[in-house]
Amino acid sequence: xxxxxxxxxxxLPALPPWLAHTLRAQRGPVPWSAVVRGALAAGPLLLxxxxxxxxxxxxxxxxxxxxxxxxxxxxSRRTAVRRLGAPxxxxxxxxxxxxxxxxxxxAVVLTLVLTALGLLAGGMSAIGPVASGGGTQLLVAAAxxxxxxxxxxxWARALAFLAGAGWLIVLRLxxxxxxxxxxxxxxxxxxxxxxxVYEAVASLLDAAGTEHATARRAALTAALDQAQDALAGPRxxxxxxxxxxxxxxxxxxxxxxxxxxATALAWAGEPLGGRAAEGPRRLAAAxxxxxxxxxxxxxxxxxxxxxxxxxxxxxxxxxxxxDGGSDLHTRRRSARDLLRTAFGAGGREYGLRVALCxxxxxxxxxxxxxxxxxxxxxxxxxxxxxAVFLVKxxxxxxxxxxxxxxxxxxxxALLFAGFAVVLPHPQGLVALVAVCGALIPVSTRHxxxxxxxxxxxxLSLVMVVGEPQASVGRIGETLLACALVLIVGHxxxxxxxxxxxxARLASAAGAAHAYLEHVLxxxxxxxxxxxxxxxxxxxxxxxxxxxxLSAAELPALARHTxxxxxxAALLERLVDTVTAAAVHLDDTGxxxxxxxxxxTELLGELAAHRERxxxxxxVAGLVVAV
Numbered sequence: 001x002x003x004x005x006x007x008x009x010x011x012l013p014a015l016p017p018w019l020a021h022t023l024r025a026q027r028g029p030v031p032w033s034a035v036v037r038g039a040l041a042a043g044p045l046l047l048x049x050x051x052x053x054x055x056x057x058x059x060x061x062x063x064x065x066x067x068x069x070x071x072x073x074x075x076s077r078r079t080a081v082r083r084l085g086a087p088x089x090x091x092x093x094x095x096x097x098x099x100x101x102x103x104x105x106x107a108v109v110l111t112l113v114l115t116a117l118g119l120l121a122g123g124m125s126a127i128g129p130v131a132s133g134g135g136t137q138l139l140v141a142a143a144x145x146x147x148x149x150x151x152x153x154x155w156a157r158a159l160a161f162l163a164g165a166g167w168l169i170v171l172r173l174x175x176x177x178x179x180x181x182x183x184x185x186x187x188x189x190x191x192x193x194x195x196x197v198y199e200a201v202a203s204l205l206d207a208a209g210t211e212h213a214t215a216r217r218a219a220l221t222a223a224l225d226q227a228q229d230a231l232a233g234p235r236x237x238x239x240x241x242x243x244x245x246x247x248x249x250x251x252x253x254x255x256x257x258x259x260x261x262a263t264a265l266a267w268a269g270e271p272l273g274g275r276a277a278e279g280p281r282r283l284a285a286a287x288x289x290x291x292x293x294x295x296x297x298x299x300x301x302x303x304x305x306x307x308x309x310x311x312x313x314x315x316x317x318x319x320x321x322x323d324g325g326s327d328l329h330t331r332r333r334s335a336r337d338l339l340r341t342a343f344g345a346g347g348r349e350y351g352l353r354v355a356l357c358x359x360x361x362x363x364x365x366x367x368x369x370x371x372x373x374x375x376x377x378x379x380x381x382x383x384x385x386x387a388v389f390l391v392k393x394x395x396x397x398x399x400x401x402x403x404x405x406x407x408x409x410x411x412x413a414l415l416f417a418g419f420a421v422v423l424p425h426p427q428g429l430v431a432l433v434a435v436c437g438a439l440i441p442v443s444t445r446h447x448x449x450x451x452x453x454x455x456x457x458x459l460s461l462v463m464v465v466g467e468p469q470a471s472v473g474r475i476g477e478t479l480l481a482c483a484l485v486l487i488v489g490h491x492x493x494x495x496x497x498x499x500x501x502x503a504r505l506a507s508a509a510g511a512a513h514a515y516l517e518h519v520l521x522x523x524x525x526x527x528x529x530x531x532x533x534x535x536x537x538x539x540x541x542x543x544x545x546x547x548x549l550s551a552a553e554l555p556a557l558a559r560h561t562x563x564x565x566x567x568a569a570l571l572e573r574l575v576d577t578v579t580a581a582a583v584h585l586d587d588t589g590x591x592x593x594x595x596x597x598x599x600t601e602l603l604g605e606l607a608a609h610r611e612r613x614x615x616x617x618x619v620a621g622l623v624v625a626v
Contacts, residue, residue, distance in 0.1 A: 017552040022400040026445040034072050034441035037171045041065035042457065043434020045164055046464065050426060056150040057160040059461045062433060063144065064091060064164030066457055069440040070450070071133050072168065076189030076230035080172045086130050088165030091137030092158040098145025099154035107366045110146060114384065115359030117142050122354030125392070126347035126500060127338050132394050139358055139388045147365065147381030150465070190248050191287060193227040197255045198284035200224075202277040204262045205309075209271030217266055217576065218544075220259055221537045227252050228534065232328050244290075247320075249328065251287055254319035256329060256530045257312035264305035264580040276306075279313045286320060293320050304587035305580070329531040346500035354391050357488045361387035361481055379462055382474055386481035389451075391488070396447060397552040398489045402482045408451025409478040413471035415452070416459045420471075429460045436460070490556060497560035504546045505564055505571075508539040509606075512571050512578070516599075519582045529582060536575045543568050567609050574602045 015023070042062040049058020068084045075083070094117070101113045121135030145157060152160070176188075200216070200223040207216040231249055258280060265272060279296040286293045296313050333341075341347060365383035386409075390401050419432060436457035443449040459471065515532040523529070547568055550561040581595040 017558070018397055018399045018554050021397055021552040022403050025449075028445075031074060031441045033175065034069075034074075035438045037072060037168060037175065038069050038440050039434055039438035040171055041069060041168045042164070042437040043430060045167060046433050046461070047430050050430065050464070055426075056152055056465055057156060059465055060095070060144075060150070060152075060157050060160040061164030061167070062437075062461055063458070064088060064141075064161040065168050066437065066440065066454065067091060067137050067140065068165040068168040069437060070444060070454075072172065072441060073444075074189070075226070076193065077173050077186060079189065079230050081169060083130055083133070084165060084169050084172065087133040087137040088162060088169075090134035091141040091165070092161045094138040094141030095145040095161050096154045096158040098142035098147075099157055101142075102146030103154075107363075107370065111359055111363045111366065114139075114142060114146070114362045115355050118355035118358030119351045121358075122351030123342040123347040125354070125394075126344070126350050126503070127341050129394065132392070135354075136388060136392055136394075139354075140385045143358075143362065143381040143384040143388070146362075147369075147384070148379050187244055187248060190227075190230045190245070191290065193223070193230040194248055194252050194255070195284045195287040196223045197227050197252065197259070198280045198287060201255065201258050201262045202280040202284065204259075204266055205272055205277040205280065206274070208262075208266045208276075209269050213266040213269075214572075217263060218541070220262070221541050224255075224259060224534065225538055225541060227255075228328055228330055228538075232330055248287075250319045251283075251316070252328065254312075254316035255283075256534075257526075258309065258316060260530070260533065260579055261305050261309035261312050261583060263576055264308065264583040267576045267580040268303070268305060276309065283313075283316055283320070293317050304584045307587055308583045329527060329534055331531055331535050341503070344499075344503050346503035349497070349499035353488060354388075356491075357387045357391040357485050358384055360488070361484055364480070364484070365477070379467060379470075383477045383481050386478050387485055390481055390485040397549060397554075398486070398557065399554050400552065401447060402486055404446070404448035405451050406479060406482050408448040409455050410475055411448075412452035412455025413459065413475050416456050417471040419456070420459075420463065426464050429464050432460045433457055433464075497557070498550060498564075501543070501546045501550050501561045501564055504539070504543040505567060508536070508543040508568070508571055511536040511539040512575050515575060516578050519578050519585065522585070533575070533579060533582075540568065540572055540575065543571075563609070567606070570602060570606055570609065574599070574606065577602060 014020075042065040045065055046055075046058045046062045049055055049061065068088060071083050071087060072080070073083070097113070097117065101110050105113065117139060121138045124138075125132035125135040141161060145154065150157065197220070200220040204213065204216040204220050207213045231245075231252055262280075265276075275297050282296055283293055285291075293316075296317055342351075361384040365380040368383075369380040386405065390398075390405055392401075396404070419428070423429060423432060436453050439453045440450070440457075443453040455474065459474065462470065511532070515529075515536040518525075518529055518532050543564075547561060547564050551558055551565065577595065577598050581591055581599065584592060584595060
């Protein structure tokens with residue numbers, strides 16, 4: 001080829017992580033079930049309230065349905081009750097506190113009350129996703145209760161809030177899921193989650209000995225977490241009361257030894273034939289179709305992990321004909337554990353930042369309100385409510401949240417300004433609320449799209465209760481909240497920065513320590529081992545998510561957690577090695593040189609990183625035990 005025919009290829013520079021995250025959107029099929037529920041929630045609630053003459057209460061109920069719709073994600077019905085119901089209870093409490101504080105105390109005391117709520121909600125949010133959702137709704141509802149002048153009492157508003165969220169929960173429980181797997185539709189989420197575990201096991205076996213094995217093992221962990229959560233949701237009775245549910249629990253439990261054997265085979269790094277993955281795939285199909293397993297191909301029994309896989313397949317085939325499963329091998333956290341998380345380093349750092357943002361935004365909003373900057377608009381809650389969403393790390397890195405919130409608010413406000421001119425009042429606004437409710441489940445794929453839809457919906461609700469069009473004011477308040485949260489996000493706080501990441505990493509290290517100690521003790525209690533292994537992998541998954549989020553921050557913030565990803569990778573390799581060692585111990589009764597050398601090497605590397613990221617001393621101290 002001549003030089004003239006050579007095509008010059010110019011490599012584009014990689015986007016910085018904070019900008020790449022801003023432009024990234026989730027992908028997947030449209031959740032039509034959630035779209036239908038959204039269309040039947042906020043809009044019909046508001047229409048009913050307008051027809052019976054209680055428009056203000058209908059607005060509160062529609063806001064509650066909107067907030068619940070943001071949390072309406074795929075999963076089991078029982079999990080949805082907790083994911084939607086717990087935040088709704090917190091939101092109702094927020095409405096109650098905000099309404100009575102706004103009606104009976106002055107601006108200074110009200111600001112102090114809201115700041116204290118921010119501190120409480122921030123600490124709660126460190127516990128987990130459901131608690132974080134509860135903290136968000138507590139603060140947003142408190143701001144609405146204090147800043148939205150409505151004629152109803154605090155109790156009436158709180159009951160309307162519960163009714164709005166409760167209506168969406170009723171829809172979630174009552175409506176069947178289109179295209180759900182065969183069997184009792186009440187358990188379609190659980191059935192899909194358990195089937196996904198067997199599919200993930202098969203994918204990991206296919207990837208053994210390849211560069212994709214690590215990613216497939218992480219996908220297996222995610223599938224196990226989702227299935228565990230789907231089956232462990234709240235119930236009226238202590239034990240599973242349905243034969244279908246007991247059978248699903250038995251099928252989930254039967255997948256744990258399969259996952260253990262697959263992890264050990266992936267750790268060994270030797271490619272396997274397609275026959276090894278065929279059995280788990282047939283089991284996945286049997287779960288989806290609620291059918292018998294049929295004959296399963298047996299893998300070769302030439303190595304301890306392959307023998308463990310064969311034994312696990314036989315046990316799984318037997319479990320599919322049983323309905324006595326009950327143990328999900330999950331460790332319940334006590335109230336003391338939850339309080340330790342909320343008031344630990346991560347909870348304190350997050351709580352202080354949320355309290356400062358929420359309190360400062362409430363103070364600024366009231367100052368602008370009392371100075372008549374708002375003109376005729378007496379709804380001053382938008383600024384603190386916006387600050388709540390911006391300060392929440394669940395929604396992405398700080399600068400990504402700020403950019404998406406600003407862009408989404410501008411788009412939503414401009415769209416509403418156009419709709420407000422052409423739509424009839426209130427019929428057209430009620431229809432717009434229904435359309436926005438249907439769009440919320442789709443818009444959650446990107447924070448800017450979600451913000452635009454929520455802006456349209458809330459501005460419609462405000463106009464329904466008689467307020468004039470306020471698009472320009474909402475844009476100004478949003479930009480002010482963005483500037484405030486950016487400033488507070490970069491302020492130094494008491495203690496070490498990156499406390500949430502380090503707390504998650506320390507929890508993962510402690511769980512790995514407990515798992516390793518149990519295996520080295522030679523205990524024959526496999527149920528306890530599977531519980532400890534699940535706990536270790538779940539903690540590692542949570543730590544990985546927190547680290548990835550921190551790494552996508554601006555360099556001034558991301559530098560505080562540098563090196564934590566290396567420690568997380570070491571811990572993952574340690575837990576994989578412990579799993580392989582456990583399988584080998586089951587087969588031979590002793591560790592071989594390869595496992596013990598690898599454990600010693602990994603523990604030594606962790607000891608070298610302990611001072612850098614604050615790992616528990618016990619993990620490093622196990623080097624001698626190995």
